[in-house]
Amino acid sequence: MALPNASTPAYAILRDRLRSAILSGDWPPGTHRTLGALALEHSVSISPVREALLSLEGEGLVEIRQHRGAIVPLLDAKLFADLYDLRGALQSLLARRAAERATAAQLQGIATHAAAFAAAAERGDPAEALRHNEAFHAAIDSAADNPQAQAVVAARTAFVNAVRLRLGYGPERMRRAAAQHEIILAALRARDAEAAAEAAFAHVESAKRDLLERFAEEQGRKPNP
Structure with missing residues (x-):
């Protein structure tokens, strides 16, 4: 993962952190996390969390559940x-x-x-x-x-x-x-x-x-x- 610089948007930094957590197994398949919990854990507002999850959904790494946050899909x-x-x-x-x-x-x-x-x-x-x-x-x-x-x-x-x-x-x-x-x-x-x-x-x-x-x-x- 590339190191962020001062101009890197907050959502991009968070996206990379969450991607690493998913790929390493720290956020296991089948596990659900809310926007609020992710925002609190990473000390950011809800907005960059939402943008980061949308980006990861585009990569197939999470599934966004309306009003409920996101879940890492089960591997099958x-x-x-x-x-x-x-x-x-x-x-x-x-x-x-x-x-x-x-x-x-x-x-x-x-x-x-x-x-x-x-x-x-x-x-x-x-x-x-x-x-x-x-x-x-x-x-x-x-x-x-x-x-x-x-x-x-x-x-x-x-x-x-x-x-x-x-x-x-x-x-x-x-x-x-x-x-x-x-x-x-x-x-x-x-x-x-x-x-x-x-x-x-x-x-x-x-x-x-x-x-x-x-x-x-x-x-x-x-x-x-």
């Missing part, structure tokens, strides 16, 4: 599947546009992150792999030059990445993802928009299946209430 397979379905559609679009618009310098940047991810996968370093995976896709999204689609993808990346970091990757997932990155990169270099879109969509679908398997395993390990 449908939530993850829905998030990945959205990512698949948008990243397919962005890969298509990147194949049409990417500059030579942008392609080199994408290749650099693909190689760094592959190296992290070879070392078995999931945290570093995740960092370069995010950078790889962000570089493609930037090359696509569609700020609206890019903003929607970015808004939901933190949530998925936090869950991925906790659950880890399945056997061979990082190696398979590295190979999929190379397929996407080859399509981008060839300026083959259709192949880039198809490869990006297949990559997201593969990631979705792996995360859902990890989540199902975690749920199976939890004791029954």
Whole structure:
């Protein structure tokens, strides 16, 4: 989380604090908090609390309940599947546009992150792999030059990445993802928009299946209430 400066709005500072609390588990899924309680806890007025929650609702991290504050949604397979379905559609679009618009310098940047991810996968370093995976896709999204689609993808990346970091990757997932990155990169270099879109969509679908398997395993390990 970036450090705030004197010009950072109060709601943005609070939004970042609340996002961190949600992603770290300090504000657990299924837990409800009122605007008044949040305002008191963070020593701010109701207005920045409301703005912060609206922003987090746009990221899918909270659900606002009228006159009642907000609740962090329960994590379930449908939530993850829905998030990945959205990512698949948008990243397919962005890969298509990147194949049409990417500059030579942008392609080199994408290749650099693909190689760094592959190296992290070879070392078995999931945290570093995740960092370069995010950078790889962000570089493609930037090359696509569609700020609206890019903003929607970015808004939901933190949530998925936090869950991925906790659950880890399945056997061979990082190696398979590295190979999929190379397929996407080859399509981008060839300026083959259709192949880039198809490869990006297949990559997201593969990631979705792996995360859902990890989540199902975690749920199976939890004791029954």
